[in-house]
Amino acid sequence: MKNKLKARLAAGETVCAAWLEFGAPEVAEALVHGGWDVIVIDCEHGSAGLEDGLKLIRAVEAAGGDAVVRVPDGQEATLKRALDRGARSLMVPMV
Numbered sequence: 001m002k003n004k005l006k007a008r009l010a011a012g013e014t015v016c017a018a019w020l021e022f023g024a025p026e027v028a029e030a031l032v033h034g035g036w037d038v039i040v041i042d043c044e045h046g047s048a049g050l051e052d053g054l055k056l057i058r059a060v061e062a063a064g065g066d067a068v069v070r071v072p073d074g075q076e077a078t079l080k081r082a083l084d085r086g087a088r089s090l091m092v093p094m095v
Contacts, residue, residue, distance in 0.1 A: 003066075003088045003089065004066050005037075005038055005066040005068070005088070005089050006088075006089070008037075008066075015037040015038050015066075016035070016036055016037050016038070017036065017037065017038035017039070017040055017068070018031045018034075018036040018038070018039055018040070019040050019042060020039050020040065020041050020042060020046065020048065020056070021042045021045065021046030021047060021048065022046065022047055022048060023046075023047055023048035023049070023052035023055075023056065025055050025056055025058070025059035026059070028041070028056050028059040028060045028063075028065075028067075029059045029060070029062070029063045031060075031065070032060055032063035032064055032065035033063055036065065037065060037066065038065060038066045038067070038068055039056075039060045039065055039066070039067050039068070040067075040068045040069075040070055040091060041053060041056050041057070041060075041067055041068070041069045041070065042070045043069060043070055043071055043072055043082075044070050044071065044072045044073075044093050046070075049072075050069075050071070050072070050078070050081050050082055050085060053069055053082060053085040053086070053087060054085040054086055057069070057085065057086045057087060058086070066088075066089065067087065067088070067089070068087075068089040068090070068091055069082050069085075069087040069089070069090055069091070070090075070091040070092075070093065071090055071091070071092055071093070072093070073093065073094070074092045074093070074094060074095055079092070
């Protein structure tokens with residue numbers, strides 16, 4: 001599946017991002033419907049964990065937005081778990 005965020009940035013488009021620290025899909029969906037293009041799901045400092053990632057990613061994408069997952073660390077196993085849960089874009093801390 002194509003990474004819409006990557007394509008938009010490559011085309012020079014401006015995107016507006018919101019930061020999500022809650023594990024509630026309803027909040028993620030509401031942010032997209034409120035006009036945000038990208039939702040950054042904070043699994044490092046927020047209450048959303050990687051186990052919440054799949055439902056949050058699905059909510060964002062179903063509403064027409066793009067999701068970026070901020071993983072808790074840069075370990076290979078963590079990155080693979082995030083990708084396995086459907087993340088197409090990752091933000092890696094402490095790099």
